Amino acid sequence: MPGRNGFEVAREISQVSPESKIMFCSDYEDLVFRAFSLNVFFFIRKSHLEEDLESGFRKFLGSSEIGALLLEEGNESMRVPYSHIICIVVYGNQIVVRCRDHSEYLVRKTLKSMESELPSTLFAFASSSVIVNISEVERIIGSTVVMKDGSHIEASRRKLRILKDRYAGYRMECML
Amino acid sequence: MIVNCIESAEIAGFYTILARKNRLLVFLIAFAATFAFTEYFNTYSVTAEYLSAVNYLIGFAVLSIGGAGNVLEKIGYSLIPELVVAAVNSFLTVGVSILIYGQVDYVSLLNHQYVLMIILTKVFQISLLYFSAFKIVRKDLEMTAFDQILIIIAILLCKTAIDSLESLLYLDHYDSLHLGIAILSVVGFIVTLLIAVNDISEKTKMIMHADADKEVMRYQIDMMKGNIASQQELARMRHDVQHLLNLAREGRTDSLESEAENLQTEMDQKILIPVDTMSIPLNQVLNLERQKATARGIHMNCRLNITEALPLSEDEVYLLMINLLDNAIDHIGSEKEIAVSAFSDEEEFSVSVINSIDGKILDSSGKLPESKAQGHGYGMMTISRIVRDHHGYMKLSDEDNHLAIRILFSKKISS
Numbered sequence: 329m330p331g332r333n334g335f336e337v338a339r340e341i342s343q344v345s346p347e348s349k350i351m352f353c354s355d356y357e358d359l360v361f362r363a364f365s366l367n368v369f370f371f372i373r374k375s376h377l378e379e380d381l382e383s384g385f386r387k388f389l390g391s392s393e394i395g396a397l398l399l400e401e402g403n404e405s406m407r408v409p410y411s412h413i414i415c416i417v418v419y420g421n422q423i424v425v426r427c428r429d430h431s432e433y434l435v436r437k438t439l440k441s442m443e444s445e446l447p448s449t450l451f452a453f454a455s456s457s458v459i460v461n462i463s464e465v466e467r468i469i470g471s472t473v474v475m476k477d478g479s480h481i482e483a484s485r486r487k488l489r490i491l492k493d494r495y496a497g498y499r500m501e502c503m504l
Numbered sequence: 505m506i507v508n509c510i511e512s513a514e515i516a517g518f519y520t521i522l523a524r525k526n527r528l529l530v531f532l533i534a535f536a537a538t539f540a541f542t543e544y545f546n547t548y549s550v551t552a553e554y555l556s557a558v559n560y561l562i563g564f565a566v567l568s569i570g571g572a573g574n575v576l577e578k579i580g581y582s583l584i585p586e587l588v589v590a591a592v593n594s595f596l597t598v599g600v601s602i603l604i605y606g607q608v609d610y611v612s613l614l615n616h617q618y619v620l621m622i623i624l625t626k627v628f629q630i631s632l633l634y635f636s637a638f639k640i641v642r643k644d645l646e647m648t649a650f651d652q653i654l655i656i657i658a659i660l661l662c663k664t665a666i667d668s669l670e671s672l673l674y675l676d677h678y679d680s681l682h683l684g685i686a687i688l689s690v691v692g693f694i695v696t697l698l699i700a701v702n703d704i705s706e707k708t709k710m711i712m713h714a715d716a717d718k719e720v721m722r723y724q725i726d727m728m729k730g731n732i733a734s735q736q737e738l739a740r741m742r743h744d745v746q747h748l749l750n751l752a753r754e755g756r757t758d759s760l761e762s763e764a765e766n767l768q769t770e771m772d773q774k775i776l777i778p779v780d781t782m783s784i785p786l787n788q789v790l791n792l793e794r795q796k797a798t799a800r801g802i803h804m805n806c807r808l809n810i811t812e813a814l815p816l817s818e819d820e821v822y823l824l825m826i827n828l829l830d831n832a833i834d835h836i837g838s839e840k841e842i843a844v845s846a847f848s849d850e851e852e853f854s855v856s857v858i859n860s861i862d863g864k865i866l867d868s869s870g871k872l873p874e875s876k877a878q879g880h881g882y883g884m885m886t887i888s889r890i891v892r893d894h895h896g897y898m899k900l901s902d903e904d905n906h907l908a909i910r911i912l913f914s915k916k917i918s919s
Contacts (some may be wrong), residue, residue, distance in 0.1 A: 359806050370805050467916035496897035500910045503847040503854040 340478045347411065351384050354375075393484040395447060399425065399433055408433065410450055416442055428464070428477065432470060447503045449501075452494045453486035460491070507622055508546065514630050515585040518562060521637035522581055523570025528571040537562045556586045556667065576652040583659040584636050590666045591636040592628045597673070610674055638780050650703065658696045719823060726792070741767075746751035750825035761794065781810040786846065793829040797842060802833060804842045813849045813912050820890050824855070827883040828909060831872070832859035835907055856910040866902045886912075897919065 338350050349369035370384035388394070410419040417441055425433040435442070443451065443459055444458045454460045454473050456495055458481055466474045471488055473481040516534035521548075524532040542556055563582025572578060600621065613621060637660055647655070668686035672679060703786045744767050749759040779790040790806055797804045814821055832842045840858035844857040867873050872884055891898045896913040 337766070359743050373805070381606065433569075469918050495896065497899060498919060499852065499857070499914055500854055500897070500899060500912045502911070504854065 349388055363438050395426070398444065399435055401435065406433070410461065411445070411462045411463065414477060414479075415454075415461060415481065416451075416459040447495065449498065452491045453487045454481050454491055455487055460493075465495055468492055468495060505543070506779055508539055508542045510626055511589065511629070512542060514626070514633055515559075515563075515589070516566075517630075518585050518633040518637050519566050519572075521583075521634075521639060522567060522572040525571045526569050530566045533569065534562065534566040537566075543839075554896065556590075561588050574616065576656070577648055579639065580652055580659070583656065583663065583901050585633060587633045587659050587663050587666075588636065589629055590663060590670065592625055592632065594670055594673070596624050597824070600624070601867065606685060608673065616688070635643065637651065651700075654696055654700050658693060658700070659694065661689045661693040665693070675769070686758050701728075712885065712889065716823060719827070719886060777805055779808065781808050781846075783810050783821060785812050785818045785847075786814070789822060789825040790831065790844065793826065793833070797829075797833055800833065800836075800840075802836055802842055803838045804829075804844060806844070806846075807845045810846060810848045812853075814848055814853050815915075816853070816890065816894065820894075823886050824890050827887050828855070828857045831883050831887075831909070832857045832907070833860060835861055835865060835872075837861040837905060839905070851915040852912065854910070854912045855915075856908060858906050858908040861902060861905055861907045864902050865907055866900060870900060872900060872907075 334352065334354075339353070341348050341350060351370040351372055353372040353374060355374050370380075370387055372384055373379065386433070391408075394409075395412075396409045397413065399408060399420040408425060408427065412429065414426045414449055416423055416425050416430055417469055419434065421436075423439055423442055425434050425435060425436055427433075433457045439453075439457065439459060443453065446459070451459050460473060460475070460481060464476050466476045468474070468488075469492065471483045471485065473483050473491070475481065506741070509668045512535050515538050518529045519534045520527050520531040538559060541562065545555055560582045563585065564578050567578040567581055571667045572581060597610060597613060598608055600617065601608050601610065604617065665686045668682040671688075673681045700882060706764075744763075747766065748760060748763055751763060752798070779794070781787055784807075790808075794804045796804070817826065820874065829842070836842070837860040842858070843858045845858075847853070866870065888898065890896075891913075893913055894913050895917075896911055897917075898912075899908075900911045901908045902909075
């Protein structure tokens with residue numbers, strides 16, 4: 329790439345599409361990057377190209393964010409990608425799946441049975457009436473879960489510890 | 505009378521061992537006073553009960569004559585004989601009675617097994633008193649004034665409880681006062697125990713901190729040694745370069761070529777690109793540990809993105825990183841690969857160290873088993889302490905022949 333380096337391209341991709349997974353490939357055995365703030369999904373060493381590429385794709389395919397929730401209502405069924413879901417809340421004797429594009433899906437199920445269909449690395453109970461998508465959590469202050477869209481969800485004391493542990497686990501996966 | 509004589513002699517002997525001067529006088533006074541008092545109360549009771557406090561005073565007086573320790577020590581020592589005698593008598597009376605009769609029957613025991621009981625109790629009493637005196641004289645027990653006070657209170661409460669229970673046991677009738685005192689003594693003992701547990705916990709924390717300090721010092725010494733070795737290596741390479749320049753100046757191109765080739769080969773093997781982030785302790789630890797790993801044939805791959813100052817003190821970064829990396833080197837598998845990743849921004853700092861292992865390594869509770877080598881085990885303890893102190897999160901896993909320790913400190917999760 330004449331006149332541009334990989335970091336600049338990665339930064340632009342991140343700006344245009346923050347959800348993109350970026351894999352860096354370098355000649356250096358010891359990658360020492362400083363002063364750049366990029367969410368790099370995987371590093372590939374050129375000397376170990378085959379092996380590292382395989383590991384990178386395995387990590388991508390194993391990532392819980394790429395799955396989808398299958399919703400069935402009567403004869404209709406719909407796949408909602410996990411990455412689109414913000415939270416799932418109890419609504420009377422039904423549940424509502426709230427998505428990032430403000431769409432909502434009413435499902436005749438219990439929250440407990442819905443939870444068993446979701447990956448535990450990505451979803452957790454905030455209280456007995458709300459399941460949150462951990463990747464949509466911006467921060468947890470005390471018992472208040474601040475979502476990336478600015479909304480607040482109050483977590484129950486009983487569920488808070490597991491929620492925090494899963495969020496910490498998710499942050500580690502994202503950062504490392 | 506003979507029994508009292510033996511008992512007085514064993515107690516006097518205990519005080520004599522503890523005395524640092526006037527030993528004969530200590531023995532004689534202790535023996536005479538204890539014997540006289542025992543003979544006196546035996547005229548109307550089997551046990552001294554709460555009057556055994558008189559024996560404490562005798563003990564304190566003779567220990568003062570014998571110059572045995574400070575006031576608190578003398579109080580503590582003077583309580584021991586009474587406690588030992590009472591505990592042994594009660595224990596053996598109950599134990600032997602149950603063994604022989606299947607129930608506590610003090611009267612039958614006294615009538616039919618008197619000699620056996622005397623022999624047994626005296627042997628146990630003398631052994632325990634001698635053992636206690638031996639431990640005290642050898643100064644095996646080091647304790648603070650607070651510990652001594654706790655022990656004095658605990659002994660007094662135990663003795664009071666035993667005295668109360670003995671009176672119920674030997675007199676064989678219900679007495680609410682003695683029972684009440686026994687219960688209160690036990691409750692008091694529990695409170696004392698809780699205070700002692702708290703005290704032990706505080707002391708353990710202090711020991712752990714001291715161990716952590718020792719680790720820092722050890723690391724600094726290692727680093728100093730590493731620096732000296734690097735300086736020597738640098739001086740030698742300078743000399744080699746100087747030699748090459750001399751060869752070039754003299755026009756000896758044949759020698760120059762082969763010497764330059766040798767030096768290049770050596771440099772290719774030894775020189776690693778130094779880690780250079782904005783965290784100096786992180787750089788130092790990684791550079792040093794990479795050298796250590798390389799010397800053991802381990803390849804260490806670092807992926808670092810440190811854009812903000814780390815939320816830990818320099819000492820903590822040293823301790824955290826050195827223990828993580830030492831742990832990885834110690835548990836390395838046949839693949840000999842270590843991957844270190846560290847990331848920091850204004851809100852989070854995370855670090856992961858992944859090393860190859862052969863099979864599984866974590867125990868059933870997901871913990872890393874402690875190495876049996878001396879000084880090991882503190883590493884993970886130190887890491888856990890730092891993580892806990894900063895309300896961080898730590899995750900261990902041993903999937904696919906790799907041991908991974910991931911740590912996160914995040915301002916995004918606050919309590």
